[in-house]
Amino acid sequence: MKNSLVSVFAGFWAITGFSQTYITDVTLADVEKHRMLPGKTVVINGTVITDVKSGKVPIPVGATVIDGSGKFLMPGMTDAHVHFFQNGGLYARPDAIDLRYLMPYDKEIKSSHDNFTPALRRYLANGITTVIDPGATYHFLKHKQELAGQTQAATVLMSGPLLTTYLPEVYKDLGDDAPFHLVQTPDDARKMVREQLAHKPDFIKIWYIANGEGKDMEATARKYLPVVQAIIDESHKNNIKVAVHATELFTATLSAESGCDYLVHSVEDQLIPDSFVQLLKKKKVVLCPTLVVSDGYEDTFGQKLNISNHDLRMADPHQMGSLLDLKHLADTALVNAYRKYTVSDKQLKRVLEANSICMKNLKKLADGGVTIATGTDAGNIGTLHASSYLDEILRMREAGLSNWQILEASTLGGAKVLGKQQSLGSIAKGKKADLVLLDADPSANIENVTKINKVIHNGVVLQPEKLLVETPEQLVQRQLNAYNFRNIEAFLDTYADDVEVYTFPEKLDFKGKETMRKIYADMFLKTPNLHCELKGRIVRGNIVIDNEHVTFGSGSIDGVAIYHVENGKIKKVYFLP
Template sequence: MTIKFSLLVTIFLSTVSVVAQTYITNVTILDVKKQKLIKNQTIEITGDLISNIKKANRIKIPETATVIDGTAKYIIPGLVDSHIHFFQNGGLYTRPDAIDLQKYWSYDQEIALAKSDMETTLKRYLQNGITTLIDVGATYNFLEQRNTFKDKTYAPEILMTGPLLTTYEPEVYSNLGKDEPFILTQTIEDGINGVKAQLPYKPDFIKIWYIAGRDGLSIEESARKNLPIVKAIIDEAHKNNLKVAVHAVQQITAKLAVEHGADFLVHSVKDEVITPEFINLLKTHNTVLSPTLQVHGAYRKTFGQRLEPSDYELRTSDPHQLGTLLDLKHLSDSALVKTYKTHSNTPKSISSLKKADSISMVNLKILADAGILIATGTDAGNIGTLHASSYLAELKKMHESGMSNWQILQASTLNGAKIFDKEMEFGSVTIGKKANLLLLDANPIDSIENITKINLILNKGVVFNPAELLQDSPADLAQRQLNAYNFRNIEAFLEPYAEDVEVYTFPNTLKYKGKATMREIYGKLFKNVPNLHCELESRIIKGNVVIDKERVQFGNTIKEAIAIYHIENNKIKKVYFVK
């Protein structure tokens, strides 16, 4: 017995000794719990856990360890996006119930693309510093696909529900089998069975789409009519040790959901300023709320053709999904496009959006100051709210609401962990927690935009250089410059090009060379030419060469064009225009 025990101890110690160790030295830690900076710290990481934190001069570093110099840098926990949808891509064709464009791109094609792109989407999230994702409405297929990424070091942790349980289902989503994102629950029995049907797929929680008013009743009458079903779902989920997230955008639906056990509200209340009674209700039930401030406006701005993506979004988003958001400028169904554009740009529609945004932001400030747990979430995947790159816009709107940068950082890290009682596992830079960390070149407390100035990412203890995690393909580079062209953004347009780019008239007549000349030419074009728009008609990709057939509008003039892009060292080095 003694010999066996000694042998086991020897094996254990030898195993521990070969576990890789990483040290981040002389770094400033942002303590999101106590909201303070801790300077001159060295963090020891063993395997995928933070194993020690001490003053820089009080820790001995083994010669075999990997050492990262954190001097003049800042370390924060990996970010959490508490509200995304993998079954939606963020582009124009992802919600046929909102705008049906299936004659151009079918929903079968769209959902197939979402599934095939999941790995790239996960890498894009990690590249943007997001190490935990909460999918608050998926499908059985995505629940199964989630499992394939569990042990991938490039993949954030994924917490996912299955199809949304709802008393209202858009017809376009029915009869899709394991790709169906909804379970229609019209009775208490339907609600209970809807929970039971998900259990074999091992969801992390259950989600209710609490839609009121679609049955012709008033919001409150409809909410109370469907309350027994909502309550039955919550009770059945809790009986199976699953928390419940609820989509509720009116104060009455949110109030009823929380009174009957909802753990997580996944949107702001936007119909009225919340009451003290509602705040106390959230406190009593320890309910978490994710405000999702940008998603509603992104729909309206896309349909109204008023979308203005930031330089950051143009540079870091999925360029092909971003590109689709401008397709309304050239789709052949001009009557449908005109209807959507006109409706979205009426004074009533714009006023309604401003009112809802204002109420949401006022409510967020009230809740944050009252100590309610706020968790940052984007609702990424919806039209105009792109995966990963939309995170910064959400943080900026939270700041605009009046939240401090400390409050925002806490909402984006520790509070996301608290949704599912995982605050002892991740969410702060603490000994024993997961080594999901961001090393930043600037302090996000000085400016929340500094959260994007990522030097290195640690996910599951593995170190990643964000520039190498996910590189643009030749087609991506061609699409990025096209997007920026259409949005008249000169800096984002120039970014994919090499400094010494050469522009030719095909086959070999040099027109000009260098970004400086390109800046002058296209800067004037963007500034002075009305109705500037380039429609991509077709694209051929051959190795590092991309050939685009384009239909370009300059004012009232339309020209057909062919552009040939040669990529070298991840930049567009040469461009040939065929007359």
């Protein structure tokens, strides 16, 4: 009888795809008590952590074993604020800079549709196993449901379109692609909440804009307070949480007093009083600081982007490349106006003051016991999906948060946004097996969250490099970005060690990456105004042909470059004079 039962259960596990994984002798990050626990074995059955043990553990035959010796295991991270209707590139927000004559908005919308699943893979490769989108569209809500349970893409939680008291003209009449719905009365508010519920959002989002009418902001905020209260009340009646965009102390205070669950930005207009900290604690409101998003706009419009190797490697290369388009747009009057305003003394002072206030407020809230959730507001211009997460946590560190505070905000804090802390956010028996195995200790240096060995999502062990397999076109675009940012290491990273560079058709100019380093490092250092504009591109299998216009100093040149890609690197380049 016993043998029969064993056979029955063995057959059951085989049919259902049940699997066991043991991560042995690993140092575990306890994000709740802020401590590292060495010598642990984490047992995963299917999609769930079924045990966390100390010492030597017997391992059954057939189980997958991951040797965690010298490695560090932390919960999967959450980016608690992204927007998938935006790509993060220059054309993402026509209400901020209207370039629809260059990039029609319907084309940008299609691009955001096409980039959704690749972006979720990109998040997962960065150790971000869950993303929260507070402000999606009905299109994305439908697509999100189709992705439920995927192991090759991060889990996504979404609100519907933002319910707003102010609607920019460019977002009107977009149907299922509308990211904003205008609400002007409490009755409309309740009706729109009920309408959204039919699309199965994970929560409701309010865009509480006090300056949309150009009048006294606090008076405007109080005018629309009944609308905000009606949305919150109707949502809570239906057991669904509410997030609010509120960047002024009075809008944030009114939102918290009205019962909101989640504030998705920092208060940026003034330093918060102790009473605000106590209010958020009493009401159990989670706050997401989004410290870097404004910099994305400022640095893009001011043409002062400083992009890291991490960004160049991990961001969508096409969206990143678009951020430099202002350097060659024909509408110089528009470009110069944006740049002049952005780099003016008045604007620079305003931005510095706002950033300082946000960081001081974050430090006070975190030290005061308010739940913080790490989030980027990725998708906005200059804040690229997935890669911007590192920028955000580094800014949190600059604000004075400890590495442990940041780790907790990036894991357990993100889980608490929508009340998922019983199943996500820490490593414990019964919780979902969303984990990140690191080669270095994140509690010693928060940047070590990027030193990813493996990602475990829904219990499946994944290799980050296999989640981000570049096409030849993406690789060539990445090298073009590195060229334009004059980043020699990122540039060389795209080339094979034995790269060959020719003058077409067959004159070998030089061979080898080290020779390339000498030539291009000198060029990047000594050439003013160096910029390559892509005029056209043809892709044929592993060959990418670029029509390029290169400016340097006061001169320029047109040419064609033919890139041959082999084994994920550029092996040969042919230049046509």
